[in-house]
Amino acid sequence: MRIVQLIDSLEAGGAERMAVNYANVLANQLEFSGLIATRKEGLLKEQLVEKVDYLFLNKKKLVDFKAVFKLRKYVRKHKVQIIQAHSSSFFLAVLVKLTLPGLKIIWHDHYGNRIHETKKKHYTLFLASFFFSACFAVNLELQTWILKNLKAAKVFFIPNFTIESNSIVNKTYLKGEINKRIICLANLKNPKNHITILKAFNNTKLNDFSWSLHFVGKIYKDDYFYQLKSFIDENDLEESVFFYDSIEDISFVLSQASIGVLASKYEGFPVSLLEYGNAGLATISTDVGFCSSMIKDGYNGLLFNPEDSEVLKEHFLKLAFNDELQKKVGMNLKADVLKQYSYVEIIKVIITKYNYIINE
Structure with a gap:
């Protein structure tokens, strides 16, 4: 399988950490694992393992055709089967799919407060959801919201996970008294x-x-x-x-x-x-x-x-x-x-979902 994670930035945040975690773990599991940052790089770039194929699009505006065609070229070159678009990066993925109908999109939702918001507030997301092959939700409430408000036929609850990075130098020492x-x-x-x-x-x-x-x-x-x-x-x-x-x-x-x-x-x-x-x-x-x-x-x-x-x-x-x-x-x-929440077990479930989505 050939899977790419799409995320708007690589600054330190929950969705960003998960995009990096997915790319890193899948690099040892799949034929091809990539990560693409659309708007901004950041601290988390340094945590990508060597086997992850990385691209920065430097997207400047909502509809940036240069970024669209750069991503399209990347998808074709690397024969990407699925773009896993985290949070707000879904829009760019959909623009590429319009020119490559065989491309699959998984939208991965991390935004907890969405359950208190209406479909009307997320009308662009609603329209985009017609092009999603599946959605991943990080909790059951988000899964319910997506099923109720969007058009994706398949919505899976996929819990988050963490992985250890052995390449990071220990350098930050906390002030204050030990054990307190x-x-x-x-x-x-x-x-x-x-x-x-x-x-x-x-x-x-x-x-x-x-x-x-x-x-x-x-x-x-x-x-x-x-x-x-x-x-x-x-x-x-x-x-x-x-x-x-x-x-x-x-x-x-x-x-x-x-x-x-x-x-x-x-x-x-x-x-x-x-x-x-x-x-x-x-x-x-x-x-x-x-x-x-x-x-x-x-x-x-x-x-x-x-x-x-x-x-x-x-x-x-x-x-x-x-x-x-x-x-x-x-x-x-x-x-x-x-x-x-061991990545070893969760990634097995995720790969099963990828297979299902690719072969449907």
């Missing part, structure tokens, strides 16, 4: 809800006990970021809250933390929870999207409503002063991730 670090792995933007984490951490006064809070994710230097900085300054948290921007050595950084937290107001299937699990972190998670299916409250993590900083505060205190609970939920999550 809380980490949030999420780009600094809506709907990641960092302010609720800050408020809860401040109210615990854990910094008086040498605990520190670490935000790892792309910093956009916008109003969202400066709101967080203002809160930190107003509450004298400069010596206990730290920002790191995007990093490559995620596994190494997580190994330096004790507690992982995610507070998003909506999610699809957050890769960060899988990464917390791989690291064996005691995890506190928002209860939106697939999070409440993955995290079993009190067993492999703690759940909270993202609007409720008081419950998050209590969860912080519960874990910070209970090493036994920290260890229990962290190890249980690690075991669940290895058992249920």
